[in-house]
Amino acid sequence: MRTKLGALALATAALAVGVHTQPDRAQAASENVVVDSLSVSAAPGGQLKATATVHSAKTVKVQALTVAVRSAQNRNYDFPGATATTLGTRPTTYASGSRVFPAGTYDYFVAYKLRGNWHRLSPVKSFTSGTPSAPTPTATPTSPASTPTPTAAPTSPASTPTPTAAPTSPASTSTGTPTQTASPTPTPTPTPTSTSGTTPSAPTTGAMPVGIAGTWRQVFSDEFNGTSLDGSKWHPNWFGCSTCVTKPINSAEGSAYSPSQVSVSDGSLRLKLIEKPTTVDGKTYPYLSGMVNSNGKAQFTYGAFEARIYTPSIGTKMANWPSFWTDGQNWPEDGEMDILEGLGGSACYHFHSTAGGPGGCAPGTYSGGWHTFGAEWEQGSVTYYYDGKQVGRITTGITSAPMYLILNNGINPSHSGTNAAPADMVVDYVRVWQH
Structure with missing residues (x-):
C-alpha cells in the first residue's frame, strides 16, 4: 500500500565492535533526536541483543548510533555494532550485535555521537542477566533470514496477477510514496451501510494457519483479549510519538491516523474510521481513522501470516480501503507484502519490490462477515489464502528482508462508489508461524 514515500538514506559504515561510549559526559543535544522504541531480547548461546527505533526532527548524519549499557558499578558493557547513519523524520531501526553479560542488573539507553561528542x-x-527471568523489555521476534525448509507447495496453478496501477497498500516503509492500485470502476453509490459498532461474534480459528499445509510453530500472536492495545507489540499510528496524530501512509489516502481511533474490547481490535477533517503538518484530511504497526517490536522473514478480520461493507462490496500487510525498513528494496487490500469493493493481494507490484483480486465476496486472510511467504514465492483457500501466488520480485506487521482502516476519497463513514475494521486475531 505504500508506494514511494521518501526514503531514509542509511549510511551503514560499521564502526569497531564493542565500542565503549561515554554519553554520560555528553553535551546537550540540539538535533531533537527521539527514541520511538527500545528493547532487549535473547539471542543464541545465552547472549542478548538490543533493538531501537529512532527519528530526528531534522536530517542529521551521526558518527555512531548504539545502545549503551551500564552496570550497577557504572562500568561500560555496550552492545557491539555501533553504526554511522543518517537520522531523519522517519524512524531508523538499529539492531545491535549480541553479547553475553555477567550476572547482574544493567541500565541501557540509546546514544549517538555527533561532531565528536x-x-x-x-x-x-x-x-x-544471569537469572531464569527474561529481560524486562519485550523480546522482538525477528525471524531468521535463512531460507526455511519449504512446505509442500500448493498444487493449484500459480495465478498470474495483472500488475495494477500500483495500489500500493499502505506500505509502511521508510522509503517511497505509496502508489495507489487501480481499482475496478466503481458502481453507483448505494446507501452506505455503516458497520460502526458492529462486532459479530464467532469462535476464533485454531492454533494452526487455515488452509496452509506444513509443520508450523507460532512465533507471534495477539488475540486482543485485553482492554487496551498491547504496547509491547504495536504502535497505534504511523511513525511518530505514541500519542500523535499522523498523516496517511499513501498519498492517495484521505484519512489521518490517530490513537483515539484504536481500541481493544470484547476480544477484538477495532480500527474506527470517521468523517472528521484533521490537519497534520499543514494539510487537512477529510477523515480520521485507526491503524497499528509492529515496527521495532516484531518483524519476520518468511512464514505464515494470518488475521481474522471483519471489514466494513456496502451491500456485497468491501467498503473503503481496509488492509493487512507487511513492510520492510527500506521500501521498495525490502519488499511489501499486501495480504489484504480492499480495492474498489474487492479483496486484493500484491507484492511490491524493485521488480514491480504484481497482484490480483480474489473472486467471490469477502465482506459482510468474518473472513480469514493469510499468506505463506517462502524463498522466491508468496501464496495467498482467503478463508483457507488459495486465491493467488506470486513468484517474481520476492524479497528476503525482515518485515513488520500493519493493519489499517484506510479510505480513498476518489472511490466514491465504495466509501462509507463511519465504518469500523474489526480484527479478531493476528498470528505468525514459522517452520
Whole structure:
C-alpha cells in the first residue's frame, strides 16, 4: 500500500565492535533526536541483543548510533555494532550485535555521537542477566533470514496477477510514496451501510494457519483479549510519538491516523474510521481513522501470516480501503507484502519490490462477515489464502528482508462508489508461524 514515500538514506559504515561510549559526559543535544522504541531480547548461546527505533526532527548524519549499557558499578558493557547513519523524520531501526553479560542488573539507553561528542537519550531501561527471568523489555521476534525448509507447495496453478496501477497498500516503509492500485470502476453509490459498532461474534480459528499445509510453530500472536492495545507489540499510528496524530501512509489516502481511533474490547481490535477533517503538518484530511504497526517490536522473514478480520461493507462490496500487510525498513528494496487490500469493493493481494507490484483480486465476496486472510511467504514465492483457500501466488520480485506487521482502516476519497463513514475494521486475531 505504500508506494514511494521518501526514503531514509542509511549510511551503514560499521564502526569497531564493542565500542565503549561515554554519553554520560555528553553535551546537550540540539538535533531533537527521539527514541520511538527500545528493547532487549535473547539471542543464541545465552547472549542478548538490543533493538531501537529512532527519528530526528531534522536530517542529521551521526558518527555512531548504539545502545549503551551500564552496570550497577557504572562500568561500560555496550552492545557491539555501533553504526554511522543518517537520522531523519522517519524512524531508523538499529539492531545491535549480541553479547553475553555477567550476572547482574544493567541500565541501557540509546546514544549517538555527533561532531565528536556523545549524546545520551531517554528513556533509560534496565534488564537482569544471569537469572531464569527474561529481560524486562519485550523480546522482538525477528525471524531468521535463512531460507526455511519449504512446505509442500500448493498444487493449484500459480495465478498470474495483472500488475495494477500500483495500489500500493499502505506500505509502511521508510522509503517511497505509496502508489495507489487501480481499482475496478466503481458502481453507483448505494446507501452506505455503516458497520460502526458492529462486532459479530464467532469462535476464533485454531492454533494452526487455515488452509496452509506444513509443520508450523507460532512465533507471534495477539488475540486482543485485553482492554487496551498491547504496547509491547504495536504502535497505534504511523511513525511518530505514541500519542500523535499522523498523516496517511499513501498519498492517495484521505484519512489521518490517530490513537483515539484504536481500541481493544470484547476480544477484538477495532480500527474506527470517521468523517472528521484533521490537519497534520499543514494539510487537512477529510477523515480520521485507526491503524497499528509492529515496527521495532516484531518483524519476520518468511512464514505464515494470518488475521481474522471483519471489514466494513456496502451491500456485497468491501467498503473503503481496509488492509493487512507487511513492510520492510527500506521500501521498495525490502519488499511489501499486501495480504489484504480492499480495492474498489474487492479483496486484493500484491507484492511490491524493485521488480514491480504484481497482484490480483480474489473472486467471490469477502465482506459482510468474518473472513480469514493469510499468506505463506517462502524463498522466491508468496501464496495467498482467503478463508483457507488459495486465491493467488506470486513468484517474481520476492524479497528476503525482515518485515513488520500493519493493519489499517484506510479510505480513498476518489472511490466514491465504495466509501462509507463511519465504518469500523474489526480484527479478531493476528498470528505468525514459522517452520
